[in-house]
Amino acid sequence: MNVTKFAIPEIIFGANSLQYLGSCAKSNGAKRVLLVSDPGLEEAGWVDEVAAVLQKDGIFWAYFREVQSNPRDFQIQEGARFYLEQEADVIVALGGGSPMDTAKGIALIASNGGEAKDYEGANRITRPLPPMIFIPTTAGSGAEISQFAIITDVERQVKMALISRTLMPNIAIIDPLFLQTKPNWLIIASAIDALTHAIEAYLSRISSPFTEMHSLRAVELIMAHLEPALATRSKEHLASLSTASTIAGMAFSNAGLGVDHAIAHSLGGMLDVMHGLVHPIMLPAVMRFNIEASPGKMARLGEIICGSSFGSKEETALAGIDRLESFFQSFAIPNRLRDIMADGSKLEQICRMAVQDACILTNPREASWEDCLGICEEVW
Amino acid sequence: MNVTKFAIPEIIFGANSLQYLGSCAKSNGAKRVLLVSDPGLEEAGWVDEVAAVLQKDGIFWAYFREVQSNPRDFQIQEGARFYLEQEADVIVALGGGSPMDTAKGIALIASNGGEAKDYEGANRITRPLPPMIFIPTTAGSGAEISQFAIITDVERQVKMALISRTLMPNIAIIDPLFLQTKPNWLIIASAIDALTHAIEAYLSRISSPFTEMHSLRAVELIMAHLEPALATRSKEHLASLSTASTIAGMAFSNAGLGVDHAIAHSLGGMLDVMHGLVHPIMLPAVMRFNIEASPGKMARLGEIICGSSFGSKEETALAGIDRLESFFQSFAIPNRLRDIMADGSKLEQICRMAVQDACILTNPREASWEDCLGICEEVW
Numbered sequence: 165m166n167v168t169k170f171a172i173p174e175i176i177f178g179a180n181s182l183q184y185l186g187s188c189a190k191s192n193g194a195k196r197v198l199l200v201s202d203p204g205l206e207e208a209g210w211v212d213e214v215a216a217v218l219q220k221d222g223i224f225w226a227y228f229r230e231v232q233s234n235p236r237d238f239q240i241q242e243g244a245r246f247y248l249e250q251e252a253d254v255i256v257a258l259g260g261g262s263p264m265d266t267a268k269g270i271a272l273i274a275s276n277g278g279e280a281k282d283y284e285g286a287n288r289i290t291r292p293l294p295p296m297i298f299i300p301t302t303a304g305s306g307a308e309i310s311q312f313a314i315i316t317d318v319e320r321q322v323k324m325a326l327i328s329r330t331l332m333p334n335i336a337i338i339d340p341l342f343l344q345t346k347p348n349w350l351i352i353a354s355a356i357d358a359l360t361h362a363i364e365a366y367l368s369r370i371s372s373p374f375t376e377m378h379s380l381r382a383v384e385l386i387m388a389h390l391e392p393a394l395a396t397r398s399k400e401h402l403a404s405l406s407t408a409s410t411i412a413g414m415a416f417s418n419a420g421l422g423v424d425h426a427i428a429h430s431l432g433g434m435l436d437v438m439h440g441l442v443h444p445i446m447l448p449a450v451m452r453f454n455i456e457a458s459p460g461k462m463a464r465l466g467e468i469i470c471g472s473s474f475g476s477k478e479e480t481a482l483a484g485i486d487r488l489e490s491f492f493q494s495f496a497i498p499n500r501l502r503d504i505m506a507d508g509s510k511l512e513q514i515c516r517m518a519v520q521d522a523c524i525l526t527n528p529r530e531a532s533w534e535d536c537l538g539i540c541e542e543v544w
Numbered sequence: 545m546n547v548t549k550f551a552i553p554e555i556i557f558g559a560n561s562l563q564y565l566g567s568c569a570k571s572n573g574a575k576r577v578l579l580v581s582d583p584g585l586e587e588a589g590w591v592d593e594v595a596a597v598l599q600k601d602g603i604f605w606a607y608f609r610e611v612q613s614n615p616r617d618f619q620i621q622e623g624a625r626f627y628l629e630q631e632a633d634v635i636v637a638l639g640g641g642s643p644m645d646t647a648k649g650i651a652l653i654a655s656n657g658g659e660a661k662d663y664e665g666a667n668r669i670t671r672p673l674p675p676m677i678f679i680p681t682t683a684g685s686g687a688e689i690s691q692f693a694i695i696t697d698v699e700r701q702v703k704m705a706l707i708s709r710t711l712m713p714n715i716a717i718i719d720p721l722f723l724q725t726k727p728n729w730l731i732i733a734s735a736i737d738a739l740t741h742a743i744e745a746y747l748s749r750i751s752s753p754f755t756e757m758h759s760l761r762a763v764e765l766i767m768a769h770l771e772p773a774l775a776t777r778s779k780e781h782l783a784s785l786s787t788a789s790t791i792a793g794m795a796f797s798n799a800g801l802g803v804d805h806a807i808a809h810s811l812g813g814m815l816d817v818m819h820g821l822v823h824p825i826m827l828p829a830v831m832r833f834n835i836e837a838s839p840g841k842m843a844r845l846g847e848i849i850c851g852s853s854f855g856s857k858e859e860t861a862l863a864g865i866d867r868l869e870s871f872f873q874s875f876a877i878p879n880r881l882r883d884i885m886a887d888g889s890k891l892e893q894i895c896r897m898a899v900q901d902a903c904i905l906t907n908p909r910e911a912s913w914e915d916c917l918g919i920c921e922e923v924w
Binding site: 177 | 761
């Protein structure tokens with residue numbers, strides 16, 4: 165029995181939970197907040213809404229909006245300069261994974277100095293970060309829960325995984341009603357990201373009874389609620405997707421991920437593709453690659469995905485993967501690698517990068533760059 | 545959809561996790577630790593062990609041992625004086641629920657002043673407490689996880705429930721191997737305490753998807769592992785009991801409890817009976833009383849307890865309660881109220897006290913003191 169750690173932020177969950185932002189910020193000592201969000205959320209009126217809540221509670225805020233999908237290292241540097249200039253003391257992020265990871269990067273550089281690449285990998289941050297309060301508007305990235313920050317090194321064209329207990333926000337304020345305003349494709353891509361977090365964390369070498377229960381419940385919830393959430397947009401189904409994303413975050417933050425995420429980071433760094441679109445293509449193939457390393461767990465996943473078990477562990481595992489594949493195909497999203505990248509010639513380079521990613525370390529089966537290339541070719 | 549909150553300490557779990565105490569204390573700014581434990585743990589050599597870990601890391605420690613089962617308000621006052629005299633900065637508790645609740649009381653009074661009774665009920669603590677790092681040696685109380693402290697008001701002969709986010713420890717260091725040295729009766733009473741936490745939290749009026757999943761998993765684990773843990777003392781089964789107690793703590797800390805705990809606190813305050821011995825007597829009767837308020841949840845519990853469902857919800861619920869009753873009877877523990885108290889004449893007074901307890905508020909069915917008396921008479 166190894167020693168395992170399990171840490172999550174304080175969670176405030178429910179419709180209009182945004183109203184708690186002011187008291188949360190104050191209890192973390194906020195006088196001047198740096199608010200990180202993006203132009204899309206401004207347009208939707210949410211940035212004003214957050215600003216109004218802060219203002220009502222007498223908290224000054226400065227606004228940083230240089231956020232884009234797959235956040236870049238130089239944007240982080242800019243944000244950190246702005247944070248220090250503004251003499252901010254607490255960081256609030258509003259949005260999907262990108263504003264939240266940008267905010268983590270800003271908190272890191274403002275307090276520890278240097279550049280994002282100095283902290284690539286696990287446990288390389290030494291000094292404490294300013295308090296972070298995150299408000300996710302999608303249900304997928306888990307960045308509001310996790311000890312991970314994913315930041316693109318523009319020069320090397322690589323999405324770096326930074327992993328540290330200090331990158332975990334202090335408070336996550338989760339309002340599932342944000343999802344009502346989101347397009348289907350974003351809900352789908354986010355839910356599949358969360359599903360992939362749950363499955364990779366479940367299979368991780370360092371999973372624990374604490375993370376495993378969260379993984380399995382997240383898989384159950386997403387399989388049951390994604391389709392009806394899209395069809396009905398009911399509060400109940402959307403809230404279940406938010407719950408699933410949150411508990412999948414609890415799982416992967418503490419258990420780590422695997423080959424799918426290692427390749428997705430490498431692909432995303434080089435091609436700037438949307439993270440959530442990589443998993444439906446890669447995950448089934450990565451699971452097939454992993455079966456031999458954890459047939460028991462893979463069969464348990466199969467049982468949950470199919471709602472029943474079959475003859476042998478392997479049959480149940482394979483049935484689960486097949487079902488997952490047809491589940492992904494039921495949505496109008498790309499299902500081959502060639503659908504999201506024009507040219508296969510970079511695959512070798514992508515796979516050589518992938519095995520440098522910290523996520524590869526917790527994959528249940530050791531994977532060389534050639535193994536990764538085999539997986540990519542299978543789904544080309 | 546109401547707003548729900550979910551907060552738990554950072555958890556370090558596993559054999560020899562005690563070794564992390566020094567670095568945990570330091571990361572919380574410790575220079576002078578107040579260590580709270582009791583004579584039983586001194587004899588077992590565990591206090592020396594903890595002291596050695598602190599010493600190795602160059603942390604000064606002062607030791608407070610005035611702890612007894614059902615900790616008293618005057619002991620808390622004494623401990624708070626000692627904490628201030630010693631200029632301590634972090635509180636470490638080692639033991640079962642009693643040393644941990646004593647430590648919470650000390651942290652409260654040392655930082656907020658006054659007496660324990662000033663803070664009885666929910667959310668009455670205003671100032672922050674010193675950092676707390678708790679090391680449970682039993683698997684049941686959940687005090688290392690929870691926002692509850694239970695302290696006896698000696699004058700009024702009542703066990704007060706104090707509930708506040710600030711009473712949650714910062715870090716829980718959980719080593720299931722402590723259980724190997726414990727007698728059977730203590731493992732049984734602790735596991736049944738955890739089971740009761742899980743069930744009452746599941747049925748609570750303010751349960752959430754986050755607390756419910758933890759409740760159900762804790763019930764599953766205790767039903768599956770208590771008997772084999774006693775029979776084999778294997779690390780695996782003991783670790784499952786520790787996991788169950790931890791996740792039951794996550795559930796009740798955030799969802800609250802119910803009538804069983806309200807009566808148990810009232811009984812414990814007046815008669816100084818061991819907390820864990822009250823539940824096997826009260827819980828089935830309290831569950832029967834609650835069926836009408838939540839037939840669906842009660843049936844889900846029945847399914848998990850029995851491993852199958854029966855004709856109707858009510859039949860499944862009742863089968864679960866019957867199975868639980870025979871499970872309790874399989875252990876050599878009291879199963880009638882008259883076995884643990886000599887004289888029934890105080891029952892009315894006990895029930896009039898019970899409805900003042902904060903735990904009654906989250907019970908799924910409203911309960912008057914007459915209802916509580918009816919339950920007590922049923923199990924007399």
